[in-house]
Structures are given as C-alpha cells and as structure tokens.
Amino acid sequence: MGSGELFQHLRRSLLEYSVVQALVEGEAYPADLIGRLGRVGLQVPEGTVYPLLNRLKADGYVEYRWEESPSGPPRKYYSLSAKGLKLAEEYRQAWEKLKKSVDSLNTSQNKHEKNL
Amino acid sequence: MGSGELFQHLRRSLLEYSVVQALVEGEAYPADLIGRLGRVGLQVPEGTVYPLLNRLKADGYVEYRWEESPSGPPRKYYSLSAKGLKLAEEYRQAWEKLKKSVDSLNTSQNKHEKNL
DNA sequence: AAAAGATACCTTGTATTGCAAGGTACTATT
DNA sequence: AATAGTACCTTGCAATACAAGGTATCTTTT
Numbered sequence: 001m002g003s004g005e006l007f008q009h010l011r012r013s014l015l016e017y018s019v020v021q022a023l024v025e026g027e028a029y030p031a032d033l034i035g036r037l038g039r040v041g042l043q044v045p046e047g048t049v050y051p052l053l054n055r056l057k058a059d060g061y062v063e064y065r066w067e068e069s070p071s072g073p074p075r076k077y078y079s080l081s082a083k084g085l086k087l088a089e090e091y092r093q094a095w096e097k098l099k100k101s102v103d104s105l106n107t108s109q110n111k112h113e114k115n116l
Numbered sequence: 117m118g119s120g121e122l123f124q125h126l127r128r129s130l131l132e133y134s135v136v137q138a139l140v141e142g143e144a145y146p147a148d149l150i151g152r153l154g155r156v157g158l159q160v161p162e163g164t165v166y167p168l169l170n171r172l173k174a175d176g177y178v179e180y181r182w183e184e185s186p187s188g189p190p191r192k193y194y195s196l197s198a199k200g201l202k203l204a205e206e207y208r209q210a211w212e213k214l215k216k217s218v219d220s221l222n223t224s225q226n227k228h229e230k231n232l
Numbered sequence: 233a234a235a236a237g238a239t240a241c242c243t244t245g246t247a248t249t250g251c252a253a254g255g256t257a258c259t260a261t262t
Numbered sequence: 263a264a265t266a267g268t269a270c271c272t273t274g275c276a277a278t279a280c281a282a283g284g285t286a287t288c289t290t291t292t
Contacts, residue, residue: 008159012250013278014127014218021221031240041217043124047280050242072239073287092222099215101157102130105137106208128279129249147269163251166271188268189258 003090010094017091018042019052020080023062024088027079053078061087119206126210133211134158135168136196136204139178143195169194177203 001009010017022028022036030049037044056062061084064076080088117125126133138144138152146165153160172178177200180192196204 007157008250011130011158012128014130014214015279018218018221021218025221029240036221040220041123041213042127045280046241047243047282048278051279054242069239069288071289073241075240095218097157098130102134102137102211104156105134105141105152124279131250145269161251162270163253163272164249167250170271185259185269187260189270191269 001087001090003094006090006094007097010091010098015042015044015048016052016056017095019049019056020061020084020088020091023078023080023084027065027077029067029075029077031075033078056084060084117203117206119210122206122210123213126207126214131158131160131164132168132172133207134160135165135172136177136200136207139194139196139200140204143181143193145183145191145193149194172200176200 018037019033022033025036028036030046030053033053034044034046034049053062053064057064057078060081062078063081064078066074067077068074134153135149138149141152144152146162146169149169150160150162150165169178169180173180173194176197178194179197180194182190183193184190
C-alpha cells in the first residue's frame with residue numbers, strides 16, 4: 001500500500017488500525033483483543049473482530065498459533081508478522097497525519113473567528 | 117444520537133465529521149467544501165460529498181440556499197442548522213475522546229516496553 | 233456417562249459508507 | 263448554434279461493521 005492510499009484507508013478503517021496497534025503490545029486471542037480495545041473505550045463485537053483478523057491473516061499481516069486454554073477449547077493467538085509490524089508503523093504515521101489534517105479544520109475555523 | 121452512539125459512529129465516518137467541521141467555518145457550496153478539505157489533506161471526490169450533504173440535509177443538520185454564480189449555473193450554499201451546530205460540538209468532543217482512546221493503545225504498548 | 237454450562241471459533245445477511253463513472257442542466261464564449 | 267465550463271445529481275459496486283445465529287471443545291454438575 002502506498003502512503004497516500006494508507007491515509008485514505010485509515011480514514012475509513014480506524015478499527016483496523018486499532019486492532020493492529022493493539023497487537024503491537026503482544027500476541028492475543030480474539031477475546032483478549034476485544035478486552036484491550038474495550039479497556040480504552042473502543043467497544044467492538046466479535047462479529048467484527050473475527051472477519052477482520054481473517055482479512056489481516058489473508059493479507060499476511062498477522063500469523064497465529066494454537067494454544068490450549070486452561071478452561072475451554074483451544075485458542076488462536078494472533079501476532080503481527082514482519083509485514084504487519086511494518087504496517088503498524090506506517091499506520092502510526094498515517095494516524096498522526098490524519099489527526100493533524102482533521103484538527104486543522106478547527107484551526108482554520110478559529111483563525112476565521114479571530115478575523116486573521 | 118446518544119453520546120456513546122456518536123463515538124461509535126465517528127469511528128466509522130470521520131468524513132462526515134470533517135464535513136461538519138468544515139461547515140462550522142461558514143457556508144459553502146460543494147466545490148468550496150471539497151477545497152477546504154483538500155487544503156488540509158483530505159481529498160474527497162464529488163461522488164462522496166453530494167450524497168453526504170443530502171443525508172445531512174435529510175437529517176436536518178444542514179440547510180442550503182441558492183445563489184447565482186458569477187460564472188455558471190446557480191450554487192447551493194450549505195450551512196449548519198442549529199441542530200447541526202450542536203452536532204458539530206458533540207462531534208468535537210467525541211473526536212477528542214476518540215483520539216485519546218486510539219492513542220492510549222500506543223501508551224499501554226510503551227508501558228509494556230518499559231516494563232511498567 | 234449424560235446433560236448443562238461455559239468458552240472458543242466462525243458465517244451469513246443486512247446496513248452503512250465511500251467512490252468511480254456516467255448523466256443532466258444552466259451559463260458563457262466562440 | 264456549437265462548444266466548453268461549471269454546477270448539480272444518481273447509479274452501481276466494493277469495503278466495512280455488526281447483529282444474529284451456528285458449531286465444536288472442554289469442564290462441571292448431576
């Protein structure tokens with residue numbers, strides 16, 4: 001993905017960015033991930049997370065390994081691939097740029113109010 | 117729209133937020149609007165803007181008036197209604213919250229790196 | 233050892249959003 | 263009266279988000 005393309009994409013899928021960032025923290029199985037996102041206020045249902053992880057897997061951004069659970073069926077622990085880590089960093093930059101872009105709409109509005 | 121609902125919605129439609137904020141600056145016709153967004157780096161095509169404005173109109177967030185153009189057919193100048201201004205302010209708060217949420221994913225990641 | 237409960241995983245169908253492409257109408261210029 | 267430019271708008275497709283519903287595994291209870 002090109003840089004401008006990434007920027008456009010991020011505008012649409014903040015959730016994908018959030019999931020990728022949450023995975024930078026370390027591997028997680030879906031319920032873990034939902035917990036990490038929920039803790040910062042991003043409530044995301046299962047039905048959103050599973051397809052998203054499958055997409056990221058299909059595109060080579062994440063890998064997973066099976067691990068037994070102490071209490072229930074085995075879990076799929078997802079982690080970022082090398083390609084995924086690179087994406088995470090590119091996304092971080094796109095996010096900084098996006099924040100600036102969006103916030104500068106307010107800035108120019110203030111300029112206007114102050115008649116500059 | 118409720119506050120949490122707005123937050124979830126903003127996650128999905130940053131563009132709507134951007135358009136609403138751009139209108140806080142003052143009335144504009146679609147090409148104006150596209151210019152304001154483009155100037156801060158948000159490239160948005162016509163085919164996105166027209167339906168969006170129609171939606172905002174249908175929901176009572178914006179109004180418009182016709183004005184003759186010095187060079188071409190008349191323009192629809194859009195501006196925020198009272199309801200739209202209120203939305204703009206609620207959106208601004210949701211945006212601040214969203215930025216914090218998303219950024220705190222990185223913070224907890226840093227904590228982890230520093231072993232706190 | 234059956235049944236019930238809890239925890240995983242996943243899919244399907246619908247709504248929403250974003251946009252490229254294509255279309256209509258008005259105005260100004262040649 | 264033909265062309266070019268500027269405005270408006272719609273249609274159809276792709277991607278994203280998610281509620282609802284489904285299957286399988288493992289543990290606990292009866």
